[in-house]
Amino acid sequence: MITIIHGSDLHFGKPHDPAASETFLETIHELAPDLLVLSGDFTQRAKVREYEAARAWLDRLPDIPTVVTPGNHDVPLYRVWERLSRPFENYHRWIHPELDVVTSVPGITAVSLNSAAPRRAIVNGRIDRHQIEFAREAFLRADPADLKVVVAHHHLAPAPDYEGDKPLPGAREILDAFEAMGVDMVMGGHLHRAYIGNSLDVYPGEDRSRGVIIVQSGTTTSRRGRARERAKTTFNLIRVQDDRVEVVHHMHFVEAGGFAPFSVHAFPRAPRLFFPELSEAETSEGLAGSRP
Numbered sequence: 001m002i003t004i005i006h007g008s009d010l011h012f013g014k015p016h017d018p019a020a021s022e023t024f025l026e027t028i029h030e031l032a033p034d035l036l037v038l039s040g041d042f043t044q045r046a047k048v049r050e051y052e053a054a055r056a057w058l059d060r061l062p063d064i065p066t067v068v069t070p071g072n073h074d075v076p077l078y079r080v081w082e083r084l085s086r087p088f089e090n091y092h093r094w095i096h097p098e099l100d101v102v103t104s105v106p107g108i109t110a111v112s113l114n115s116a117a118p119r120r121a122i123v124n125g126r127i128d129r130h131q132i133e134f135a136r137e138a139f140l141r142a143d144p145a146d147l148k149v150v151v152a153h154h155h156l157a158p159a160p161d162y163e164g165d166k167p168l169p170g171a172r173e174i175l176d177a178f179e180a181m182g183v184d185m186v187m188g189g190h191l192h193r194a195y196i197g198n199s200l201d202v203y204p205g206e207d208r209s210r211g212v213i214i215v216q217s218g219t220t221t222s223r224r225g226r227a228r229e230r231a232k233t234t235f236n237l238i239r240v241q242d243d244r245v246e247v248v249h250h251m252h253f254v255e256a257g258g259f260a261p262f263s264v265h266a267f268p269r270a271p272r273l274f275f276p277e278l279s280e281a282e283t284s285e286g287l288a289g290s291r292p
Helices: 018-031 048-058 080-085 089-094 129-141 171-180 280-289
Strands: 002-007 035-038 066-068 101-105 108-112 147-151 185-188 195-198 213-216 234-240 244-253 258-268
Touching (some): 018 244, 018 258, 035 108, 066 101, 108 129, 129 171, 213 244
Parallel strands (some): 035 066, 108 147, 147 185, 185 213
Antiparallel strands (some): 002 234, 195 213, 234 244, 244 258
């Protein structure tokens, strides 16, 4: 089994929650995942002191492969000239020297794509055609047995709640391209609340076969949670097995003294389209395991 921890929207700066940040760091050390994914918005206003704090926190992580990608808050908003001329300068200095990155660990190929577009979309993002080709080439080079994962900050499917956020422009076509190249899972943040489902939830059709697993993280270390996660911090624990991908959504509870499982989601792993019929014992065990 391969394990992935997925957090997002750390927001070092005014909204950052130091207590949640410390608890999340302790949780990462305790769970010792094979891969860590942090899907953007490391800072609140892309200031040097915020990046310094984010870098100091990152330096305390265990020595594990880590996937990062910038968010819209990681580029200047009010420093307009800087946003137009050198928007990723601080991100490159403090977080990562590249924007689109391929990360491989045994059993997983993850492609992180920069969806922040500071010259075109201050809040919402963009993924361009050349980035789609970058992902396609990376997955063609990957081991065919690998779980294929795309990480981008902005969401490709809206969360099914009343807030109605618009997804990244061209999301339907982007997801179709990902499905055609065999992507198993897309991970992101930006919404400040979790959404765990499948692209068929929002883009159904007879021409779409199994869809793509959608895993959105809420804000993991800030006070900017929204909708049902208002003022809450969350992250996802993903377990990759031969026949399934299981996503355990964790939320911080005072009663638990830290993060605890809140919901469990399981998806058949490609090329499987469905789970085989479960025995009564397996069903009872699964229901017991799904309780918070």
